[in-house]
Amino acid sequence: MLMSNHILVVEDDHSLAEWISDYLIEHGYSVSVASQGDYALTMIAEETPDLVLLDVMMPVKDGFEVCREARQFYQGPVLFMTACSEEGDEIMGLDVGADDYLTKPVRPKVLLARIKALLRRTSDAPAKELLKFDQLELDAVAKVVTVSGEKVDLHDNEFDLLWLLASRAGEVVSREELTQKLRGIEYDGLDRSIDIRASRLRRRLQEAPPQPYIIKTVRGKGYLFCEEQA
Incomplete structure (x- = not known):
């Protein structure tokens, strides 16, 4: 039996986190959830997820802080979720090491497409090295x-x-x-x-x-x- 990709959802809105988790599990992923930035860093280090879905506005440590610190030891893809569509948020996300971003409200099919693209990018070896x-x-x-x-x-x-x-x-x-x-x-x-x-x-x-x-x-x-x- 093939192992499913493990996704860590970092989101303090419990209803949204539950909805995203259920949706991803329904599509074959295993999911963990962190509701605070400091918890997220511990889980990234201990669980080494295949992808981190990271909200920007988080208690204790915001998403930018989490991504910046995680990049010291975590090489997997990070997909930001932000309620702000301003270009500055995207630039800040890229600065701290994010791979892509989603603007809330999150659309299910777009979320799934972004996750698949990031996971495919990390698993597909180029023809040349x-x-x-x-x-x-x-x-x-x-x-x-x-x-x-x-x-x-x-x-x-x-x-x-x-x-x-x-x-x-x-x-x-x-x-x-x-x-x-x-x-x-x-x-x-x-x-x-x-x-x-x-x-x-x-x-x-x-x-x-x-x-x-x-x-x-x-x-x-x-x-x-x-x-x-x-």
């Missing part, structure tokens, strides 16, 4: 990027975007495809999550030692990993 471009090297197994031998600190979601673009160097990859592959949802023409991720990725690479490859925005089309022209 290493990409090299002059001084830039990407290791898909360790999810490590080095430039001229120096490691570049990237969150997993930033690495996944870079890998997808770099594996198709010289080709424009559309926002539609990036949204589908990285978030498991259809692009609605308004979602800026991929743009925010690309912007943060660019900034991190620019802070690394000089290297000739860039991520270029192709207006109205998508993104292109290419060699910078002198």
Whole structure:
């Protein structure tokens, strides 16, 4: 019998936590629930769930604090739930290491799609394990990027975007495809999550030692990993 994926639901609204738990169990997942941020950190360390579904507004420690501290020892996907649709919350979530976010009220089918996409991303091994471009090297197994031998600190979601673009160097990859592959949802023409991720990725690479490859925005089309022209 196959082991089901284990999801930790971190939510202080007991009725919502119960609804999410029942829904996920119904779809074949095993579920634990934490109602406080400090409890969540203990459970993440002890249970090592396959995915953490994390509310932002939590007692004792909020979701941002939990994610920041958990990233010191936990490598699995973190999916934020927030009642705020402001871009600042998403940026803050990415800063502390979240992989994706959901805006409340949570829609069941969207929740399931995001969870499946994140779990698939962590379980699917790329056809290639290493990409090299002059001084830039990407290791898909360790999810490590080095430039001229120096490691570049990237969150997993930033690495996944870079890998997808770099594996198709010289080709424009559309926002539609990036949204589908990285978030498991259809692009609605308004979602800026991929743009925010690309912007943060660019900034991190620019802070690394000089290297000739860039991520270029192709207006109205998508993104292109290419060699910078002198």
